[in-house]
Amino acid sequence: MATDITPSSSPTEITDPSLMFTATEQSRKKQLMENIARAIFFVMTLLMILPLVLIVVYLFVKAAPVLSPEFLFTNPAKGMRAGGIWAPLLGPIYIVITSLLVSAPIGVLAAVYLNEYARASWFTRIINLAVVNLAGVPSIVHALFGVGAFVYFAKMGRSVLAASLTLAIMTLPVIIASTKEALNAVPMAxxxxxxxxxxxxxxxxxxxVLPNSISGILTGIILQVSRAAGETAPIMFTGAVFFKAISERDVFAYGLFDRFMALSMHLYQLSTQVPGVPEALEYGTAVVLLGAVLTVNALAIVLRVYLRSRKRW
Amino acid sequence: MSTDKNYSIETNQLNLWYGDFQALINVSVKIPDGLITGLIGPSGCGKTTLLRCFNRVNERYGNVTTTGEVEILGKNIYDADVSLTELRKNVGMVFQRPNPLPISVYENILFGLRVHSEQRIRKKSETDEIVETALREVFLWDDLKDQLKVKATTLQLEQQQKLCIARLLPLKPRVILMDEPCSALDSKGTGTVEELMLELTGQYTILIVTHNMAQARRVSDECIFMLIGEIIEHNRTEDLFLTPQNTKTADYIEGRYG
Structure with missing residues (x-):
């Protein structure tokens, strides 16, 4: 069979071969668009950093007069208008640790079950749905649940324990989700x-599975530390109080059934509820809160990098 | 075990469904002991499914229904008193992608033993010997004797695949299932793994799924041709390739489909 093959399109006529690779009007236009696009993306990236830098600098400048180790280790005094933030600083540490002692084991073990054992069935579907929905519940709703369940029903009263359990309920679904994700990252092979x-x-x-997912699991948990430490709503009704003096420089100053002060709520009180608070005190509190959260996040990053470097594949 | 010829695997009217989809239809087959049997057929014909029935690992993939019998060394492995872990100890599997565990070469070889042994720590001299024997058996000892502490996942693919075979040996399996063991390897790697398989015949019953008909011809003693869940032809490899009894087999090995 003889066939006539004619190319469907012939190459464009080039009059002068030496001009073959020189930019045309169209390619110059394309290059211009490319440069503009690149510039826009770059500026947007800068914009993202800018607020963070501004906030940090602004806070530090405003807080400078009160920032000192003394500020961290003394209780607020004179109706919040003087002194430091020892009691509000220690409070979140207590509730974060207590809440994670509850939510981390439950969350991680539940996630292991869901990811490694459970087969697809209506039961696991319901659980997974519940986890996702629970993670989306606003924190004020968790707070109300905490009041009903722990403060009144379980008769814990407003206390470190009640607030911690409320926070545990709030962080649990997120820990389950992040743990499942970490487990899923381990290849099926x-x-x-x-x-x-x-x-x-x-x-x-x-x-x-666990040795190879532990970095992801721990990172997920640590990120919940900073979330729990910064939340105001769930602890406001369940145990955090306007003022409570505790012995200074004593890390065991709170008991499980004590009411407590917390940084986030303290900041809210200082800036809205108490007239005549020196500005530096407010900003100092904010700096400490921000510093605590950033420290925890940095810790998570360091841990992740360290564990990933030991990762075995 | 049976009489004139020894069979290590016998299936009887084996059917298997993934949900509503029937992947194996009335499969009755006898796999001879100590030989290499090739499983060939186009993609999706049920080769891998059949292979996975022999150590019941199919069941891990959910929603699988099986009827019929699979006897391995004379014992129906779907009986209630069969322990899956013991079964898998005796019926090892090698995968398409080499899947060494992300631990050292040394620990990879011992992994199976550690999983199955009561006492947690064995003597170093004892484990050293086990590792050396296994690696020698797969011709890896000379290459890896100085790299025993190296993470197995960093080895060359060919070495990884041989290690995956070596990993089975300390458990003294009777049957080794291989699911396209060479498809991730280059021709040199394929050659050495095939050589290794030939070396292992006699001691182990080897069942190999392959898309590569030349490979089936080179290594297998008997060959099974499957199509859409059914066994079309099962014969000595030479006979199957030279004088296929079924036209479908002939069409397949001549490359008309597949």
């Missing part, structure tokens, strides 16, 4: 390899 040597699921989880 490793699990198959284990199962095919006759390893049980627990041996697989213990030997391979």
């Amino acid at each position: 490793f699990r198959e390899a284990c199962w095919n040597t006759g390893a049980t699921r627990w041996q697989t989880i213990r030997g391979i």
